[in-house]
Amino acid sequence: MLYGALDAGGTKFICAVGNENGQVLDQVVIPTSTPDETMPKVIEYFKAKIDPSLPDDEKIQALGISCFGPVDVREGSKTYGNILNTPKIAWRDFPMLKTLKEALGDIPMGFDLNVNCALLGEATWGSAKGLLDAVYLKIGMGVGMGAISGGKPVHGMLHPEAGHLIMSRVPGDDYKGHCPSHGACFEGMAGGLAIEERWGKPAKELGDRPEVWELEAKYIAQAITDILLTLSPQKIILGGGIMNQSQLLPLVRKYVLECVNDYIDTKELRNINSFIAPAALNGNQGVMGAIQLASIAAAE
Amino acid sequence: MLYGALDAGGTKFICAVGNENGQVLDQVVIPTSTPDETMPKVIEYFKAKIDPSLPDDEKIQALGISCFGPVDVREGSKTYGNILNTPKIAWRDFPMLKTLKEALGDIPMGFDLNVNCALLGEATWGSAKGLLDAVYLKIGMGVGMGAISGGKPVHGMLHPEAGHLIMSRVPGDDYKGHCPSHGACFEGMAGGLAIEERWGKPAKELGDRPEVWELEAKYIAQAITDILLTLSPQKIILGGGIMNQSQLLPLVRKYVLECVNDYIDTKELRNINSFIAPAALNGNQGVMGAIQLASIAAAE
Numbered sequence: 001m002l003y004g005a006l007d008a009g010g011t012k013f014i015c016a017v018g019n020e021n022g023q024v025l026d027q028v029v030i031p032t033s034t035p036d037e038t039m040p041k042v043i044e045y046f047k048a049k050i051d052p053s054l055p056d057d058e059k060i061q062a063l064g065i066s067c068f069g070p071v072d073v074r075e076g077s078k079t080y081g082n083i084l085n086t087p088k089i090a091w092r093d094f095p096m097l098k099t100l101k102e103a104l105g106d107i108p109m110g111f112d113l114n115v116n117c118a119l120l121g122e123a124t125w126g127s128a129k130g131l132l133d134a135v136y137l138k139i140g141m142g143v144g145m146g147a148i149s150g151g152k153p154v155h156g157m158l159h160p161e162a163g164h165l166i167m168s169r170v171p172g173d174d175y176k177g178h179c180p181s182h183g184a185c186f187e188g189m190a191g192g193l194a195i196e197e198r199w200g201k202p203a204k205e206l207g208d209r210p211e212v213w214e215l216e217a218k219y220i221a222q223a224i225t226d227i228l229l230t231l232s233p234q235k236i237i238l239g240g241g242i243m244n245q246s247q248l249l250p251l252v253r254k255y256v257l258e259c260v261n262d263y264i265d266t267k268e269l270r271n272i273n274s275f276i277a278p279a280a281l282n283g284n285q286g287v288m289g290a291i292q293l294a295s296i297a298a299a300e
Numbered sequence: 301m302l303y304g305a306l307d308a309g310g311t312k313f314i315c316a317v318g319n320e321n322g323q324v325l326d327q328v329v330i331p332t333s334t335p336d337e338t339m340p341k342v343i344e345y346f347k348a349k350i351d352p353s354l355p356d357d358e359k360i361q362a363l364g365i366s367c368f369g370p371v372d373v374r375e376g377s378k379t380y381g382n383i384l385n386t387p388k389i390a391w392r393d394f395p396m397l398k399t400l401k402e403a404l405g406d407i408p409m410g411f412d413l414n415v416n417c418a419l420l421g422e423a424t425w426g427s428a429k430g431l432l433d434a435v436y437l438k439i440g441m442g443v444g445m446g447a448i449s450g451g452k453p454v455h456g457m458l459h460p461e462a463g464h465l466i467m468s469r470v471p472g473d474d475y476k477g478h479c480p481s482h483g484a485c486f487e488g489m490a491g492g493l494a495i496e497e498r499w500g501k502p503a504k505e506l507g508d509r510p511e512v513w514e515l516e517a518k519y520i521a522q523a524i525t526d527i528l529l530t531l532s533p534q535k536i537i538l539g540g541g542i543m544n545q546s547q548l549l550p551l552v553r554k555y556v557l558e559c560v561n562d563y564i565d566t567k568e569l570r571n572i573n574s575f576i577a578p579a580a581l582n583g584n585q586g587v588m589g590a591i592q593l594a595s596i597a598a599a600e
Contacts, residue, residue: 070564085565133456147530149449149456156433156449156532157568157575164563165529166522168468181563222466229465230447230530232456263464263481264370265385268457275457 003298004046004060004107005290008067008096009114010088013038015045017060018291022125024284034090035099043103050107062108064293066117066286067096069144073112073155081111084158108300110293114286115146115160116153118279119237121289123148126280128235135233136279137162139220140240141192147231154231163187165223170215190219192242203242213248220248221255224276228260234268239279252276303598304346304363304407305590308396309414310388313338315345317360318591322425324584334390335399343403350407362408364593366417366586367396369444373412373455381411384458408600410593414586415446415460416453418579419537421589423448426580428535435533436579437462439520440540441492447531454531463487465523470515490519492542503542513547520548521555524576528560534568539579552576 002025007014009032016027030041049060070084081097097111112120119128119136128134132151138144143163147154154160164179165186175198179188188194195203199212206212224236238249253272260269268275281288302325307314309332316327330341349360370384381397397411412420419428419436428434432451438444443463447454454460464479465486475498479488488494495503499512506512524536538549553572560569568575581588 133454145530149454150452152450154433154449154532157528157534157566158532158564160532161529161564165526166468166559168466181561182559226465226526227530228457229461230445230527232454232458232460234457259466259482261481264458264461266457 001295001298002049002058002060003291003294004049004063005287005294006042006046006063006065006067006100007114007117007286007290008032008042008065009286010068013042014287015042016287016290017049018287020295022121022288022291024287024291027287032088035094039099043100046100046104050104060107060294062110062294062298063100063104064117064290064295064297065097065100065109065111066114066290066293067111069113069115070158070161071096071111071113073116073153073159108294108297110290110297112153112289112293113146113159115144116148117146117289117293118239118285119146119148119289120153120292121281121285121287122237122279124292125288126285127237127277131234133231133233134235134237135227135231136237136239136285137220137224137227138240139190139192139238139242143187143191143223143240145227147233149231162223162227163191165226167219167222170218173215186219186223190216190223190242195242203245207245207247210247213245213251216242216245217248217251218255220252221259224252224256225259228256228264235274236276237279238276239285243278249276249278301595301598302349302358302360303591303594304349304360305587305594306342306346306363306365306367306400307414307417307586307590308332308342308365308367309586310368313342314587315342316587316590317349318587320595322421322588322591324587324591327587332388335394339399343400346400346404350404360407360594362410362594362598363400363404364417364590364595364597365397365400365409365411366414366590366593367411369413369415370458370461371396371411371413373416373453373459408594408597410590410597412453412589412593413446413459415444416448417446417589417593418539418585419446419448419589420453420592421581421585421587422537422579424592425588426585427537427577431534433531433533434535434537435527435531436537436539436585437520437524437527438540439490439492439538439542443487443491443523443540445527447533449531462523462527463491465526467519467522470518473515486519486523490516490523490542495542503545507545507547510547513545513551516542516545517548517551517555520552521559524552524556525559528556528564535574536576537579538576539585543578549576549578
């Protein structure tokens with residue numbers, strides 16, 4: 001069975017075809033410019049995959065759309081499938097799902113926030129395989145979080161926005177923070193842009209400065225603690241470019257245990273190396289999650 | 301249809317019989333002492349409600365158990381239905397569900413954390429009626445949180461423990477905090493015991509001190525902000541004795557909007573008075589939630 005997968009990100013759109021095992025069989029990358037420039041190429045790609053002249057087993061049976069946020073994921077809402085108040089002005093209020101439905105017709109479509117989709121990929125084939133309650137925290141230039149609870153992506157009034165969790169300032173740290181809305185929130189203290197502003201260099205050039213990663217780990221650990229106190233996940237998957245610093249993950253685990261301070265006694269926290277773990281799908285979790293979203297839409 | 305409901309709290313156990321409309325038809329209150337003293341009375345009450353000599357329509361068809369935490373809510377776990385590492389030593393590791401199953405035999409039983417049950421009551425008949433994603437925050441001497449996501453109670457590795465969210469200290473506040481595990485966490489700064497230690501009087505005697513409630517509201521607002529950034533609820537219900545201070549709720553709403561600072565734009569936040577709302581079931585949400593838990597167990 002073939003599925004279409006669109007991973008619509010802030011810098012690039014990945015259009016792909018995959019199968020029920022999450023294997024990506026074909027993909028193209030389109031730069032994210034404006035809807036007028038980007039969307040016709042996306043539509044052209046998927047139109048060719050539903051062309052009536054194709055044999056049935058070479059056609060995609062459904063499309064999964066993983067989209068940068070904020071997005072309206074509330075089925076039944078008038079703006080379901082729209083991008084909302086993004087700082088990317090050209091995409092603000094863009095009806096992503098509606099545009100694709102109008103162009104591609106009747107094939108089943110699934111739609112979710114990119115980090116929720118990435119987690120869906122990890123929960124189907126990766127680091128959280130088989131778990132019903134898990135979190136994917138992506139720490140790159142910005143910070144995003146996807147979550148599943150009881151096996152379903154967390155939606156509600158919007159979707160998680162844990163990049164903006166309130167931080168307790170680490171004693172001695174007087175950096176003002178990088179978030180235009182909140183200053184010293186999680187992303188404002190620990191996102192890649194914050195690291196670069198705070199230390200005067202991009203994160204990838206700071207690998208030999210232990211003090212950078214000590215401080216970074218303390219803020220990530222605070223966020224993870226707040227996340228486990230609210231969502232109670234069975235696993236927290238860490239991804240994004242900042243996590244490429246291999247000294248960071250052990251420090252994060254250490255400071256999470258310090259923050260929890262034995263208050264919660266679970267087998268997950270006793271096995272912290274498995275509880276807080278790297279992503280397993282090598283950067284393909286977004287596309288693979290979109291494949292799984294398509295597979296769910298096809299089954300409904 | 302009649303259901304049994306047990307609301308097992310830290311100071312009292314309420315045993316009740318209710319119907320499918322959430323009406324409580326009979327109830328007794330038993331003080332919480334030790335399992336050896338308390339449980340025989342609980343069992344005696346419910347045994348009489350399944351007595352074979354009763355006509356079928358006077359028997360309870362299922363039992364819902366709402367229990368103080370921490371509890372093991374993971375169905376399939378070896379210790380499912382047990383109380384875990386509570387500070388109430390006599391109840392530590394007590395197999396609540398197993399004890400009732402052995403005493404009462406085969407009637408269907410549901411089991412959950414007390415604050416999850418209270419929310420289930422509010423989501424069935426109260427302030428969150430019909431919502432799939434909601435939170436109940438109980439601010440009393442301690443602080444507890446129940447949550448539903450996609451209509452189901454949030455479980456995972458344990459259950460929410462949002463009373464221990466990390467706080468950012470309000471400038472000028474040098475109170476050390478009351479939590480034995482975390483000092484200045486949410487409960488440590490804003491629970492009833494913290495209020496009493498900080499100001500030298502119980503909360504109910506501080507109604508004429510506006511500075512108490514300004515500070516209290518700022519910490520509650522921080523916690524609510526972290527909760528809405530992770531769980532994305534459609535409604536946050538506030539209960540517990542501290543919320544009886546009627547000046548508190550408007551301040552909490554004001555400071556939540558300050559914390560979010562327009563970063564999230566949803567109809568819920570635009571209608572803050574409905575988004576952050578008091579509990580509606582007059583202290584009966586625990587028993588009513590247990591009735592609903594029984595009704596779900598009967599239907600399974």
